[in-house]
Amino acid sequence: MTGLTALRMDANIVVLGTDNVGKSALTVRFLTRRFIGEYGEIESIYSNSVIVDGRQQTVNIWDSPYSQEGMSPDSTTLEKRLQWADGFILVYSICDRASFNNISKLLLSIKATKDYVGLEKVPVVIVGNKQDLQHRRMVLSEEGWLLALSADCQFYEVSAAENYHSILMVFHGLVKSIRESRLAIKKPAGIKSIVKSVSAVFARRQTDSL
Numbered sequence: 001m002t003g004l005t006a007l008r009m010d011a012n013i014v015v016l017g018t019d020n021v022g023k024s025a026l027t028v029r030f031l032t033r034r035f036i037g038e039y040g041e042i043e044s045i046y047s048n049s050v051i052v053d054g055r056q057q058t059v060n061i062w063d064s065p066y067s068q069e070g071m072s073p074d075s076t077t078l079e080k081r082l083q084w085a086d087g088f089i090l091v092y093s094i095c096d097r098a099s100f101n102n103i104s105k106l107l108l109s110i111k112a113t114k115d116y117v118g119l120e121k122v123p124v125v126i127v128g129n130k131q132d133l134q135h136r137r138m139v140l141s142e143e144g145w146l147l148a149l150s151a152d153c154q155f156y157e158v159s160a161a162e163n164y165h166s167i168l169m170v171f172h173g174l175v176k177s178i179r180e181s182r183l184a185i186k187k188p189a190g191i192k193s194i195v196k197s198v199s200a201v202f203a204r205r206q207t208d209s210l
């Protein structure tokens with residue numbers, strides 16, 4: 001991440017997942033507090049001003065409909081989104097095993113792209129949506145938790161249809177992580193690492209003069 005990126009006050013969030021998992025439903029819930037049921041197939045970047053931990057922040061959210069050509073984990077269209085993003089929301093449906101399997105592929109694509117541009121760790125939140133459809137559940141909560149633990153991500157199970165607050169937590173959690181990752185990059189070296197570097201220089205000088 002460059003110095004300029006570290007100073008930016010807005011956060012670019014990309015919402016990814018296979019078709020029908022509720023990417024648009026989550027985004028619209030967060031932006032309007034409403035669940036409208038049908039969302040169409042429109043690709044959009046929404047901007048919204050939010051207050052997280054008492055600080056105002058502009059959040060840009062890129063929500064794209066899934067299609068085999070455009071959003072499969074190895075496509076160039078996906079790569080464009082990966083480059084643009086400061087953080088990701090990866091959505092699966094708890095009723096759709098294939099959508100859960102796709103999350104691991106997306107994690108690999110994110111890692112490959114962001115490593116390529118030199119980032120150490122990109123904030124990611126994994127979301128299991130449609131929690132209200134318990135009778136059709138195909139993916140256990142524990143599987144979501146384990147995947148998130150192994151990838152060092154946050155995890156939420158939510159229902160965009162029934163609950164606004166859990167969706168709010170997803171977006172706020174991600175914005176906080178993006179902020180923290182920027183602060184970590186800007187943070188000056190601690191006193192311990194300065195002492196270590198100075199000692200290393202002196203040690204080298206002593207051995208050079210022998």
Ligand SMILES: Nc1nc2c(ncn2[C@@H]2O[C@H](COP(=O)(O)OP(=O)(O)OP(=O)(O)O)[C@@H](O)[C@H]2O)c(=O)[nH]1
Nearest residue numbers: 019020021022023024025037065066130159160161
């Ligand atoms: N029961 C239930 N239905 C949901 C929930 N979230 C979304 N849906 C429904 O699932 C369908 C797909 O939702 P979308 O938000 O369009 O899904 P998407 O991931 O954006 O889909 P694509 O645009 O095809 O990529 C719609 O009929 C929604 O009403 C949920 O939490 N519970």
